Amino acid sequence: NAGVMQNPRHLVRRRGQEARLRCSPMKGHSHVYWYRQLPEEGLKFMVYLQKENIIDESGMPKERFSAEFPKEGPSILRIQQVVRGDSAAYFCASSPRKEETQYFGPGTRLLVL
Amino acid sequence: DQQVKQNSPSLSVQEGRISILNCDYTNSMFDYFLWYKKYPAEGPTFLISISSIKDKNEDGRFTVFLNKSAKHLSLHIVPSQPGDSAVYFCAARLAGGTSYGKLTFGQGTILTVHP
Numbered sequence: 290n291a292g293v294m295q296n297p298r299h300l301v302r303r304r305g306q307e308a309r310l311r312c313s314p315m316k317g318h319s320h321v322y323w324y325r326q327l328p329e330e331g332l333k334f335m336v337y338l339q340k341e342n343i344i345d346e347s348g349m350p351k352e353r354f355s356a357e358f359p360k361e362g363p364s365i366l367r368i369q370q371v372v373r374g375d376s377a378a379y380f381c382a383s384s385p386r387k388e389e390t391q392y393f394g395p396g397t398r399l400l401v402l
Numbered sequence: 403d404q405q406v407k408q409n410s411p412s413l414s415v416q417e418g419r420i421s422i423l424n425c426d427y428t429n430s431m432f433d434y435f436l437w438y439k440k441y442p443a444e445g446p447t448f449l450i451s452i453s454s455i456k457d458k459n460e461d462g463r464f465t466v467f468l469n470k471s472a473k474h475l476s477l478h479i480v481p482s483q484p485g486d487s488a489v490y491f492c493a494a495r496l497a498g499g500t501s502y503g504k505l506t507f508g509q510g511t512i513l514t515v516h517p
Contacts, residue, residue: 293445295445320503322503322504322505324505324507330509331406331408331491331507331508331509331510332446332491332493332505332507333507334504334505334506337503337504344503345503345504347504348504380445380446382445384503387503390436390451391448391503391505392448393438393445393447393448394445395443395444395445396443396445398443
């Protein structure tokens with residue numbers, strides 16, 4: 290059973306460009322969570338999605354960030370008009386039900402030049 | 403507002419001895435606690451968890467203790483092995499509501515186990 294998959298593993302963008310990060314949950318998992326880790330900090334919750342629904346987006350910046358988890362295909366975290374402060378590691382996690390343990394992917398390391 | 407705190411940025415232990423990693427929290431509504439281990443350039447790996455209705459959970463070399471009155475939990479690793487060297491994060495989850503899926507993480511403790 291493959292684990293949580295994220296791609297790309299590394300992404301370099303110039304200021305003002307768009308970044309798209311993808312997450313494929315573990316097989317049988319319909320709950321997806323996105324977290325961000327800034328340098329020298331712990332992981333910070335961004336958004337929790339279930340298939341086609343955003344359940345909790347309380348950690349998402351109000352502008353430029355959006356997330357989706359369509360009926361078919363991976364979950365996408367989209368960052369428009371990236372700025373240097375968006376440089377971080379973005380982790381996706383999944384679980385089969387909301388009360389169950391979250392399992393993390395390897396992360397996407399975004400560098401904004 | 404840091405609701406989950408790991409006050410020791412690093413811990414160094416000799417192989418074979420006990421490693422004790424500590425975590426404090428402030429929100430009494432947290433009902434479930436987890437420990438994750440993270441190697442550089444990888445995602446966090448789940449280690450062990452504990453529900454707020456328990457005070458101890460054990461899995462092989464790993465034991466987590468929860469002291470609700472003190473809002474404190476700790477992870478014990480016995481015996482420590484060099485492969486345990488990693489960053490350890492504690493995380494907490496709120497009971498119920500739409501925040502149910504949200505984990506709040508501490509800042510992490512770097513554990514180094516010397517041969």
